[in-house]
Structures are given as C-alpha cells and as structure tokens.
Amino acid sequence: MEWDWAFVREIMPTLLEGLKITILATILGAIVAAVVGLFLAIARRSPNPLVSRPVGFIADFIRGTPLLVQLYFIFYVLPDIGIRLSPLIAGVIGLGVHYGTYTAEVYRAGIDNVPRGQWEAARATNLSIRQAWIHVVLPQAIPPMIPALANYFIAMFKETPLLSAITVLELMNQAKSVANSSYRYIEPMTLVGVFFLVISLISVVALRFLEERFARVDER
Amino acid sequence: MIDWSGYIGLILQGALVTIELTVMGSALALVMAFVAGLGRLSRFTAVRTLATVYIEFFRGTSIFVQLFWAYFVLPFAGITLTPLQAGVLALGLNVGAYGAEVVRGAVRAIGREQHEACVALNLGRYHRMRHVILPQALPLMLPTFGNNAIELLKGTAVVSLISLTDMTFQAQVVRAQTGSTLIPFTAILVLYFAMATAISAGVGWLERRASRGLDGMRV
Numbered sequence: 001m002e003w004d005w006a007f008v009r010e011i012m013p014t015l016l017e018g019l020k021i022t023i024l025a026t027i028l029g030a031i032v033a034a035v036v037g038l039f040l041a042i043a044r045r046s047p048n049p050l051v052s053r054p055v056g057f058i059a060d061f062i063r064g065t066p067l068l069v070q071l072y073f074i075f076y077v078l079p080d081i082g083i084r085l086s087p088l089i090a091g092v093i094g095l096g097v098h099y100g101t102y103t104a105e106v107y108r109a110g111i112d113n114v115p116r117g118q119w120e121a122a123r124a125t126n127l128s129i130r131q132a133w134i135h136v137v138l139p140q141a142i143p144p145m146i147p148a149l150a151n152y153f154i155a156m157f158k159e160t161p162l163l164s165a166i167t168v169l170e171l172m173n174q175a176k177s178v179a180n181s182s183y184r185y186i187e188p189m190t191l192v193g194v195f196f197l198v199i200s201l202i203s204v205v206a207l208r209f210l211e212e213r214f215a216r217v218d219e220r
Numbered sequence: 221m222i223d224w225s226g227y228i229g230l231i232l233q234g235a236l237v238t239i240e241l242t243v244m245g246s247a248l249a250l251v252m253a254f255v256a257g258l259g260r261l262s263r264f265t266a267v268r269t270l271a272t273v274y275i276e277f278f279r280g281t282s283i284f285v286q287l288f289w290a291y292f293v294l295p296f297a298g299i300t301l302t303p304l305q306a307g308v309l310a311l312g313l314n315v316g317a318y319g320a321e322v323v324r325g326a327v328r329a330i331g332r333e334q335h336e337a338c339v340a341l342n343l344g345r346y347h348r349m350r351h352v353i354l355p356q357a358l359p360l361m362l363p364t365f366g367n368n369a370i371e372l373l374k375g376t377a378v379v380s381l382i383s384l385t386d387m388t389f390q391a392q393v394v395r396a397q398t399g400s401t402l403i404p405f406t407a408i409l410v411l412y413f414a415m416a417t418a419i420s421a422g423v424g425w426l427e428r429r430a431s432r433g434l435d436g437m438r439v
Binding site: 061064065066067068069070072073076077080158159160161162165172176179185186189190192193196197200201204 | 276277279280281282283284285286288289292293296370373374375376377378380381388391392395401402405406408409412413416417
C-alpha cells in the first residue's frame, strides 16, 4: 500500500484534535505528579515509621506495576465502590500518581542535597519544621531538580497513548478510530509516531536549556 | 458465588506469557544495548550516526506507538508478525535503546589510564574491550539494567492491546466473564509486583557476582 498525502490532509484535523487532549493530559498529569511526588517524598522522610514505612511500600508497589493495569484499576474498580470518574480524569490521576512515585525519588535526592547545616541553622533561628521546609529547604532543593523532573514529564508524555485503553480520545485513539474506519493504518500510525518524535525532540532541546539554567545553581 | 479455580488457571497462563515476553524481550534488549552502546563509541562516523539515530528514534516515541506500528503497519510492507513476535521486537528494541545509553555511560566512566595501560601492553581494540574495560564497566551497568528490566516487565502489559493473551489480557477476560473487577486486577498487580521484586533480587545477586574480585576498585 502506498503513502497517500490526500488522506493525510483529510485525517490531520482529527489527529490534531487528539493531540490537544494528549497535551492536556500531559500537563494535568505533570501537575498531579509534581504535587503527589512532593508529599510522598516528605512522608517517606517522616521520623514516624508508621508513616514512612507504608508510604515507602506503596510507592515501591506503584513503581513496580504497569501503568496500564493501574489505569484499568482506577477506571473499572473505583466505580464499583461508588467513585465514578470521567475517562480523562481517571487517566490524569493514573499518570499523576504513577509518575508521582518517580518524582518522589527526584525530590528525595534534591532534599538530601541540601546541606545539614541549613536545617540546623533553620532550627537554631527558631523556625518551626513547617517554616524550615517552606522557607529554607524547598527553595534550595527544587531548582536543581527541575531538569530531572522535566525528564520524567517527557517520559509521561510518551505514556499518554495508554489512556486510549480507557477510552480517552487522545492522539492514539483518534488514529486508531481513523485507521479502523478507513482500513488504512500506514498514515495514521506513522503520523502518531512522527508527532511524538517531533514533540520529544523539541522537549529534549528545552530540557538542555533547563539544565543550563538550573542545574548549576551552586556555580552562580 | 463465583468458582475461581478456572480463572486462577487463566491468570497463571497469562503470567507465563508475561514471563516469556519479559525474558525474550530482555535478551533482545541486552543485545541491542551492547550493539548500539558500543556503536556510539565506534571510531567510524557512519556506525556512530546509525547508533544515535536508533537510540533517539526509539527513545523519542513511545513503546505503545512502536508496538502498534510493528503490528499494524509492517504487514503492509510485507512483514507479518505474530503478536508475540511484534511484542518481543518492540519491547526489545525500545528498552535496548535505553540500555545503550547505560552501556555507553559505563564504558566512558572507566578511566583513561585503563585505556592507556592497554595500549602500553599492546592489547588490540577487541581485547581491550573484552578483557579490561567491559569487566570493569559491567558492575556499573547492572543496577540500571535491573531498572530497565523492570520497565520492560511493566511494558509487557501493553501487548494485551494487540490481542496477546498476557496477564493483563486475561484479567480483562476474567472481568468480562465474572463482572468482578477488584479481584482480577488486584491479583495481577500483586503478581506484577512479585515479578518486579524477583528481578531486582536477581540483579542484586548478579551485581555481587560481577563485582567479585574487583575489591579495591573504585566501583
């Protein structure tokens, strides 16, 4: 079968419609992952083992199991106990929580990199634990982590096609429905690949920029 | 009350397919990682470019898209793959691209003086790699290889979408037949986690083995 440019033009609007949902899911997922990761990282450092142990186990469990199955779990099991979510919301929660366990590790490394002296100084100047976190530790810990976090968000972007399995009409799903109705697979599937490749390559350039900007904080 | 015994068998059959995919995918990924990783360090520009294109292409698009491409588009080019072949191919090539960067990083982490000592001892390029550089680089690669193998295991769930009867697919069958959602999905989550734990334990053992005799080295 030959590549058909007329068909490409015809399906382009549908695919772009899907691309919008893909990007929306990535951005919302990134926000959820950034917040969930921070809470997981702080909870894992808790001095109370009744908090840190279970949180650590849950994070390891989520990281060791496939995102697809977790999406099924959210999409099929939660309605049985009365929590009904739209496919997109279920997808964003799935992506956000899954990648939250990864970003938690980034936060943990970043927090460990803040010198002990900063903690001691914060405590010595009579800041509460909350104030020490918000005003002293996190502002120093977060900028060097930004490139690593961005890396995971690019990885998350590449996982969004999984949302098509729970009926979110994102890029992959639009391509599949186009392919199934016209029985032409070459153009839609290849275009999806091209879209992902182009956006990933642009993000890699953006990532290099972030690395230049943030990774060498201590050299400034 | 549902009789679960038949369904347990179904899920275990799926678990076998998942294990099979993971093992074959990892084998392909390992080969690709070394071929592309060492290719990127080649002295020939053509080999370096080829390896770079392979790595960037497979890391830049998602495993899901690659799998669908292998399964739905390749037949139009005259290459028809069974779901299992498509799954192993896509998983192996995808994870291999990530592994290649690990190989490259580990080889480059071995100090210059090791290379220089090899040249001084008149070892050829092959022997330098085989007997001096790789034995030292391997312990550096193993932890990340373990993580990659777990990523591959998690990636196998995606093959259920091209009708391969892996664990995730069977859980969907059980859901469709019984209407129960909690039990099949929880069961396979636990099984996936058990497999991931087994992989990290296995890699931990390999790591201890590979670094045997390297005491006093800065590994």
